[in-house]
């Protein structure tokens with residue numbers, strides 16, 4: 461019997477704890493889709509850590525931190541599959557045929573890769589930096605995902621996944637019987653939340669408000685957030701990106717309209733805005749933080765959940781790899 465439940469794949473690099481940008485950019489949609497009955501796969505993209513640095517520092521620790529963040533926000537391991545890329549070798553075997561389907565020029569013009577090279581700590585750009593979006597295509601296609609809830613930085617990568625799926629089907633599948641769906645990106649209302657320095661909020665750039673931060677740390681981080689010199693607060697994402705991202709963060713936490721919230725803060729200026737954001741974040745995430753702290757007591761349970769997820773992901777990936785081999789063999 462074939463399932464008609466939508467299939468979701470998405471994930472994160474184990475490079476630090478997850479932040480509010482992850483929550484409103486992707487995690488919230490994952491949990492909603494899971495609760496609506498979708499089959500959700502979450503990849504902890506450990507091989508991808510090595511795209512922009514030489515060493516994957518504290519890898520087992522960050523994998524556990526991600527697990528804690530997932531469970532604390534409501535990803536339920538009884539309904540969703542959480543796995544690490546490195547535990548599923550079939551993903552790497554899919555990489556090879558997939559690499560043959562994209563051109564070097566296509567890989568080189570990826571704007572997210574260019575931005576990550578600018579922020580990279582490596583002296584020389586590695587081949588992995590240019591090819592990881594194809595690695596990611598394997599992460600998405602192994603489970604034949606239909607929908608990928610991601611932030612805006614992922615759109616060029618998703619385009620590569622769609623290209624790989626389409627070209628694979630054209631080259632190897634029988635007419636009318638595609639092996640892979642062409643998955644769609646699902647963007648949220650906050651596809652690019654900015655960090656305290658005004659750039660994309662990122663785990664690795666020291667500008668993030670972590671889900672796990674406590675109330676005082678949240679206040680300190682938001683106090684130091686970049687704003688601008690205009691006194692009056694308004695919501696104008698194009699013209700005033702830093703102020704508008706703060707307004708949006710508070711609005712998401714409070715389930716309010718950002719323009720309306722900005723008008724209320726108005727002449728209170730940046731100080732009042734930061735106070736509103738701090739209170740909103742601390743209130744919105746209080747329960748998540750408490751749950752996370754409780755879960756952190758049992759690291760053994762986290763590792764057991766991961767073992768289970770890895771096993772489930774391997775079964776699905778092996779079946780897809782068998783299918784890929786069969787259709788590729790059949791054209792020769």
Ligand code: ATP
Nearest residue numbers: 472473475481485610611651652653661662663664
């Ligand atoms: P790193 O700095 O290590 O790359 P990151 O914060 O960029 O970390 P990723 O693990 O690269 O996080 O991305 C995980 C997911 O979160 C992706 O779907 C990405 O689009 C989304 N995401 C990351 N940062 C943001 C953000 N600031 N706003 C919205 N979504 C985001």
Ligand code: MG
Nearest residue numbers: 473613662663
């Ligand atoms: Mg990133």
